[in-house]
Amino acid sequence: MIHYKLLERCPLFKGISEDEAQKLLALIHFQVKNYEKNEIVAIAGETVKNLYIILSGSVKGEMIDYSGKTIKIEDVEAPRPIASAFLFGKENHFPVTVTANNEVKILSIPVSEFLKLLQKNMQILKNYLNIISSRSQFLSQKLHFLSFKTIRGKMAHFLLQHAGDKLHSVELKSSQQQMAELFGVTRPSLARVLGEMQREKLISIEKRTVTLLDKQKLNEILQHG
Amino acid sequence: MIHYKLLERCPLFKGISEDEAQKLLALIHFQVKNYEKNEIVAIAGETVKNLYIILSGSVKGEMIDYSGKTIKIEDVEAPRPIASAFLFGKENHFPVTVTANNEVKILSIPVSEFLKLLQKNMQILKNYLNIISSRSQFLSQKLHFLSFKTIRGKMAHFLLQHAGDKLHSVELKSSQQQMAELFGVTRPSLARVLGEMQREKLISIEKRTVTLLDKQKLNEILQHG
DNA sequence: TTGGTTTTGTAACAATTGATACATTTTCAG
DNA sequence: CTGAAAATGTATCAATTGTTACAAAACCAA
Numbered sequence: 001m002i003h004y005k006l007l008e009r010c011p012l013f014k015g016i017s018e019d020e021a022q023k024l025l026a027l028i029h030f031q032v033k034n035y036e037k038n039e040i041v042a043i044a045g046e047t048v049k050n051l052y053i054i055l056s057g058s059v060k061g062e063m064i065d066y067s068g069k070t071i072k073i074e075d076v077e078a079p080r081p082i083a084s085a086f087l088f089g090k091e092n093h094f095p096v097t098v099t100a101n102n103e104v105k106i107l108s109i110p111v112s113e114f115l116k117l118l119q120k121n122m123q124i125l126k127n128y129l130n131i132i133s134s135r136s137q138f139l140s141q142k143l144h145f146l147s148f149k150t151i152r153g154k155m156a157h158f159l160l161q162h163a164g165d166k167l168h169s170v171e172l173k174s175s176q177q178q179m180a181e182l183f184g185v186t187r188p189s190l191a192r193v194l195g196e197m198q199r200e201k202l203i204s205i206e207k208r209t210v211t212l213l214d215k216q217k218l219n220e221i222l223q224h225g
Numbered sequence: 226m227i228h229y230k231l232l233e234r235c236p237l238f239k240g241i242s243e244d245e246a247q248k249l250l251a252l253i254h255f256q257v258k259n260y261e262k263n264e265i266v267a268i269a270g271e272t273v274k275n276l277y278i279i280l281s282g283s284v285k286g287e288m289i290d291y292s293g294k295t296i297k298i299e300d301v302e303a304p305r306p307i308a309s310a311f312l313f314g315k316e317n318h319f320p321v322t323v324t325a326n327n328e329v330k331i332l333s334i335p336v337s338e339f340l341k342l343l344q345k346n347m348q349i350l351k352n353y354l355n356i357i358s359s360r361s362q363f364l365s366q367k368l369h370f371l372s373f374k375t376i377r378g379k380m381a382h383f384l385l386q387h388a389g390d391k392l393h394s395v396e397l398k399s400s401q402q403q404m405a406e407l408f409g410v411t412r413p414s415l416a417r418v419l420g421e422m423q424r425e426k427l428i429s430i431e432k433r434t435v436t437l438l439d440k441q442k443l444n445e446i447l448q449h450g
Numbered sequence: 451t452t453g454g455t456t457t458t459g460t461a462a463c464a465a466t467t468g469a470t471a472c473a474t475t476t477t478c479a480g
Numbered sequence: 481c482t483g484a485a486a487a488t489g490t491a492t493c494a495a496t497t498g499t500t501a502c503a504a505a506a507c508c509a510a
Contacts, residue, residue, distance in 0.1 A: 087358070088359075089358030120344075125344065130314055132358060133314030133317075136314065137315065140364055143371070184374075191488065191490080375495095401457070402458095413459085413497095418497095
């Protein structure tokens, strides 16, 4: 049986009551599959033909490189969906091999049935569109950020974005170490750039508050990449 | 009036006949707006409340930096949609300011009406899901590619991906210059890496055919970033 | 084939970042 | 307040890439 209450916590069923969820699922075909620990749920490269939602337990996604070694990518726990971004589109196959971390119960809805669900319920349609659109927007922003090749460029972009049009100071919410990871660089390299920018009077740092002294010049940095 | 035949060439209406399109649009509310040359269609930051499909003419997207300068991003021509990836999701506002390049006719469908359309017609629903999913997958691949920090890593990934599991040679379809742009590096730097990899007997290059001599070692390069 | 254009290979030097190490400052629990 | 832990500033050297320049090779139209 399905714990319909659990589905409320799944982003796809946000705003759908327990009763509603039960009624909606009664209208379509689906399966609930059980997997034992270490059992393989899906193999990388396989076509994604179903929407998978984890009802209990957790799974891990692993990539297999060309030589056969496996590298763990991420864990997914109930009540999250697996590979929901690969249900449609040109590359609709699993990017990773999915394996059960423990005893797992998975709700499996065929694509054709899921499409029916989307047409029957406006809220689920909205939810799904919001989920995959948000993912796309997140990736787009990430990509834009990475398009700045130098640490200076990334930092200028970061500061200007967080300050917005009006403010002239930014409160850093994370340590240099965390910031360095976000930027994908080493901590001393980040500190060096911050030091240089202070010496050039572009910014000034007091504790964790960064004041933007010359927005004009910070903008020029963006242009150069 | 709308040239419904034009819509067939729009990815969103793929597989929808002229008649069908006309009948479907008759079921919902929409507007056809005309813009003169240089007229502003949408301002960056504005919430996207409609699906816009260009019926004739073309528009350009421009970003405005923090100092007020404008930078042209891309042109969109009939019968393409504008900002269709920003209709839903958390960041549902225009990433760029959109201006008419010439006399432009635009089909404007409110989000709520577009949702109805998606629920009424399975083909359009599939088309839209495929479009935004493909975009997401494209961005994801791009991001994965950029996650390799060295040119060596990018090149190893590129060659192994294009060769697949079975082949041991890759036919390059573009010049070093084009490849360098794809990698986001300079041409001499790319050539240098190719030279090094040849000297190390990892690959051999004959005209535009790259033979992978040591897939094992190429894989090891991926692990190190 | 010829002659010009494009593509490729390579070199020397500058700029940027990574890796590592260490001193200093800040933070925070006791 | 005090002392240990965490965070930060800085230095040095190695690795990687960019920049610029030039010659050799490949390509292609006349």
